[in-house]
Amino acid sequence: VAVLRGIAIVVAGLAFAPVAAPAPYIPADDSAVLEMLPERRDPALAALKRLQRASRAAPDDLDVATRFARGAIQAARTTGDPRYLGQARSALAPWWTLADAPTPALLLRATIKQSAHDFDGALKDLDQLLERTPRDGQARLTRATVRTVIGRYEDALNDCDALEGQALPVVVAACRGDAASRAGRAQEGYALIVRTLETGRGDAVVRAWAATTAAEIAQRVGDADAASRLYRQAIALDPASPYTLAAYADLLLDAGQPREAAALLEGKTRNDSLLLRYVLALRELPATDAYESHRAELAARMEAARRRGDGVHLREEARYALAIENDPAAALKLAHANWNAQREPADLLLLAQSARAAGDAAALKQVADWVAKTRLEDAKIRALLKGGA
Amino acid sequence: MVRLAAMLLAGLLSAAALAHKASDGYLTLAHRGASLDVRLDLALRDLENAIGLDADGDGAITWGELRAKHADIAAYAASRLSVSSGGEACALSPVAHEVDRHTDGAYTVLRLSGRCASDAPTVAIDYRMLFDVDPTHRGLVRYVVADGSTRTTVLTAEAPSASLSVHTSAMEQAIAYFLQGIHHIWEGIDHLLFLLSLLLPAVLVWRNGGWTAVGTFRAAIVDAAWIVTAFTIAHSITLTLAVLGIVTLPSRLVESAIALSVVLAAMNNLWPVLRHGRALAAFGFGLIHGFGFASALGELGLPDEALALSLASFNIGVEAGQLAVVAVFLPLAFALRGTTAYRDVALRGGSVAIALVALVWFVERAFDSPRMLASVLPG
Numbered sequence: 188v189a190v191l192r193g194i195a196i197v198v199a200g201l202a203f204a205p206v207a208a209p210a211p212y213i214p215a216d217d218s219a220v221l222e223m224l225p226e227r228r229d230p231a232l233a234a235l236k237r238l239q240r241a242s243r244a245a246p247d248d249l250d251v252a253t254r255f256a257r258g259a260i261q262a263a264r265t266t267g268d269p270r271y272l273g274q275a276r277s278a279l280a281p282w283w284t285l286a287d288a289p290t291p292a293l294l295l296r297a298t299i300k301q302s303a304h305d306f307d308g309a310l311k312d313l314d315q316l317l318e319r320t321p322r323d324g325q326a327r328l329t330r331a332t333v334r335t336v337i338g339r340y341e342d343a344l345n346d347c348d349a350l351e352g353q354a355l356p357v358v359v360a361a362c363r364g365d366a367a368s369r370a371g372r373a374q375e376g377y378a379l380i381v382r383t384l385e386t387g388r389g390d391a392v393v394r395a396w397a398a399t400t401a402a403e404i405a406q407r408v409g410d411a412d413a414a415s416r417l418y419r420q421a422i423a424l425d426p427a428s429p430y431t432l433a434a435y436a437d438l439l440l441d442a443g444q445p446r447e448a449a450a451l452l453e454g455k456t457r458n459d460s461l462l463l464r465y466v467l468a469l470r471e472l473p474a475t476d477a478y479e480s481h482r483a484e485l486a487a488r489m490e491a492a493r494r495r496g497d498g499v500h501l502r503e504e505a506r507y508a509l510a511i512e513n514d515p516a517a518a519l520k521l522a523h524a525n526w527n528a529q530r531e532p533a534d535l536l537l538l539a540q541s542a543r544a545a546g547d548a549a550a551l552k553q554v555a556d557w558v559a560k561t562r563l564e565d566a567k568i569r570a571l572l573k574g575g576a
Numbered sequence: 577m578v579r580l581a582a583m584l585l586a587g588l589l590s591a592a593a594l595a596h597k598a599s600d601g602y603l604t605l606a607h608r609g610a611s612l613d614v615r616l617d618l619a620l621r622d623l624e625n626a627i628g629l630d631a632d633g634d635g636a637i638t639w640g641e642l643r644a645k646h647a648d649i650a651a652y653a654a655s656r657l658s659v660s661s662g663g664e665a666c667a668l669s670p671v672a673h674e675v676d677r678h679t680d681g682a683y684t685v686l687r688l689s690g691r692c693a694s695d696a697p698t699v700a701i702d703y704r705m706l707f708d709v710d711p712t713h714r715g716l717v718r719y720v721v722a723d724g725s726t727r728t729t730v731l732t733a734e735a736p737s738a739s740l741s742v743h744t745s746a747m748e749q750a751i752a753y754f755l756q757g758i759h760h761i762w763e764g765i766d767h768l769l770f771l772l773s774l775l776l777p778a779v780l781v782w783r784n785g786g787w788t789a790v791g792t793f794r795a796a797i798v799d800a801a802w803i804v805t806a807f808t809i810a811h812s813i814t815l816t817l818a819v820l821g822i823v824t825l826p827s828r829l830v831e832s833a834i835a836l837s838v839v840l841a842a843m844n845n846l847w848p849v850l851r852h853g854r855a856l857a858a859f860g861f862g863l864i865h866g867f868g869f870a871s872a873l874g875e876l877g878l879p880d881e882a883l884a885l886s887l888a889s890f891n892i893g894v895e896a897g898q899l900a901v902v903a904v905f906l907p908l909a910f911a912l913r914g915t916t917a918y919r920d921v922a923l924r925g926g927s928v929a930i931a932l933v934a935l936v937w938f939v940e941r942a943f944d945s946p947r948m949l950a951s952v953l954p955g
Contacts, residue, residue: 211674211685217640221675221682222620227635268596270621273710280711303712457596488595488679494716495600496730 371562612690662694757893810862
């Protein structure tokens, strides 16, 4: 290996010697702007920064800390910028490792852990919280979501049932529908969410979430028209959600509509998962400089994620290896690592696609076993298991 | 003014938007002998969060605002980064502040120079940047030693220290220096041009005041073999003497003499003074080139515990790189030797071009003048 690396260094040195590599520089002018801070254009983020100062000035003030952390988690969701999660965690430092942390800190702690894919840590905090205050709807919903993500559908459904009367009907329906649809009751879950969406109340973000959940079910069972209609409804309600945009882009890419997918994602590529889909869309369109430059940018970001190595990007890394780098063996390794962390249908699909591309029978059997055990209805996964593409 | 600069910045970033990325710092340590070159990249957004950069609070960080904080940044790094080698702390002092871009935006680049008590290829790092303001921050460490071997690690709030060690086997070390030898001869265009100037006539003989084609490939090989062997023996001698510290020459003298040797070797093809003594010239000037190789190896650094092995491996690498060039050049030259193109274009034209380039190097190196060709040709 050392030999190969040595040769690679020599070859790389020769190959790239004449090209100027990007290098550190000294700006010519004091007025040169190096960085625009995100709060410059967003009054909500500017207010959040003031709250952060207040929290820093009084680090033991639980009320200020939780207000800032809640705002920062919200900012991370709307902007997709993970630095806000780090800042939220910093504000919660006095309560972060406390075994008997106050309830508000415990809920925020669990939410941050969930975002960092520390599902076990999040569940531990949520178990403790719900033992203390069983009627905490937010904690109950968060636990249902985490249980769904890791594939504990019956436990998730128990939490959804317990939400009855503590949350809006549309929230309860989306909670139930999501978990049920992954456990062999897709039609029932879909119908429940759509019916409740038509009649039930709820703010735009909650309704958008429910619509996205229903759209994902429709997409899995192969009803592209219903999925498309629901995704568009969700995006109209909550235009900024990177999660919904990524899911709808996948639907468009599957349907052979790369132009529509590219138009949907244009200008939203700060988010890695959206950039990945944007590059996949551009690849299907007539060659442009934009494709090359965005692909290079994506490669740089994947390398940065790999070097950081915190595993939060494994799903994107696996798809990048499979669909862009065309390296099924690497993709399968990443898809496996991702599957060990989170067990959503999208993660299983990626495992199935990588296994099929790599011709790995054991991995395909693992997928088949999961489908048999959970009775997951997913047309694409079933086609892959039958030997289709 | 600020708005204009912002527009320029936006133009630079044209293609893809900046990434949303978690907070990472990049720490690179290059260990050569007892000296340590350290580079620390920290995001301006993170430093704004930790020590505050945006003095006027307008949401844009300018070079002026960053420059005003350079001393604070150096102090921040000094209080949160320590490196030791062989159990003793390395003394770190800031040498430069620059700016670089990563996928998520602008970073300050702090370069530190370190002195360690030990030159063993091992360091212990304690890294505590930013963890208090962002516990998800990570320090991405890359440690490089003299032979190019690299170790990497990731430091976190939970595990902020690590020891990195490059314990390569003798075989791995020999291979690494061998490859560096090849690398150096291929990068060192002045050595190659010198050799090429001497080899251009190897497929020809000087007869009746002009060059004519040599009869057999064997004759060409014998001529080339004498030249290459003489060059090799000579530069091996001085390389060894210089590395062992028995003879040292000022690098300006060595570099100028190398350039001059290229000029003379090329001129000899136009007005042959040495018709049969080119091997002798290869030997004489080879002695000078050996000092040039020694300074390259000096920059690379040599481990005390395996000096002879590393030196020999580097030298063999230089020879291998040289022979590879000869193996490509000689059959080609032999095939073309009868053509006027070879004599007029390759030999005469090539020699004129080589002599001119080398003359520029000579002037630059000897008189320390601005590097006229610096941007087009490596010196």
